[in-house]
Amino acid sequence: xPEIEIRxxxxxxxxxxxxxxxxxxxxxxxxxxxxxxxxxxxxxxxxIRLPRSIRIEYPHTHDQIVETWKKxxxxxxxxxxxxxxxxxxxxxxxxxxxxxxxxxxxxEHNRREGxxxxxxxxxQNWANQRRFRRIVLEMSSKNVAAVRMAFKLxxxxxxxxxxxxxxxxxxxxxxxxMR
Numbered sequence: 001x002p003e004i005e006i007r008x009x010x011x012x013x014x015x016x017x018x019x020x021x022x023x024x025x026x027x028x029x030x031x032x033x034x035x036x037x038x039x040x041x042x043x044x045x046x047x048i049r050l051p052r053s054i055r056i057e058y059p060h061t062h063d064q065i066v067e068t069w070k071k072x073x074x075x076x077x078x079x080x081x082x083x084x085x086x087x088x089x090x091x092x093x094x095x096x097x098x099x100x101x102x103x104x105x106x107x108e109h110n111r112r113e114g115x116x117x118x119x120x121x122x123x124q125n126w127a128n129q130r131r132f133r134r135i136v137l138e139m140s141s142k143n144v145a146a147v148r149m150a151f152k153l154x155x156x157x158x159x160x161x162x163x164x165x166x167x168x169x170x171x172x173x174x175x176x177x178m179r
Contacts, residue, residue, distance in 0.1 A: 004079070006078055006118055134178060
């Protein structure tokens with residue numbers, strides 16, 4: 001199997017990266033439960049199995065993705081056998097000292113090959129070199145594969161926003177302190 005190369009994307013790479021299929025299929029989602037009592041609020045998330053597979057649309061539109069690329073500090077892309085197969089878009093202006101991964105996508109036929117993990121590890125290296133204190137990773141609560149990967153790579157749940165995405169998906173946020 002060829003080695004995954006991670007490098008900064010060039011302007012000429014962006015049209016290929018924009019063509020990567022961002023949606024996916026899943027049998028699981030993270031369900032949010034809320035309860036409110038006097039003086040107490042409880043919010044919990046739990047992974048549940050769906051009765052059948054569903055297709056999850058990516059929570060950002062093509063135009064939104066391209067717009068965030070204009071603000072990105074860097075877009076790291078994964079290349080496998082001279083073919084772009086994924087990318088991570090990183091912003092550094094949202095929160096001081098924090099690298100914020102706004103988009104992470106891998107070509108559908110290359111998923112579950114360690115490419116997203118390689119992109120996250122490269123993002124960590126990029127952030128360490130620039131002395132960032134934290135990395136934040138955002139994802140839809142329907143993207144169970146991304147949630148599992150975040151936990152596997154040592155990211156911790158740090159919040160949610162149920163009004164974040166235009167398509168009404170709940171955004172989950174995971175962070176990792178840099179060393």
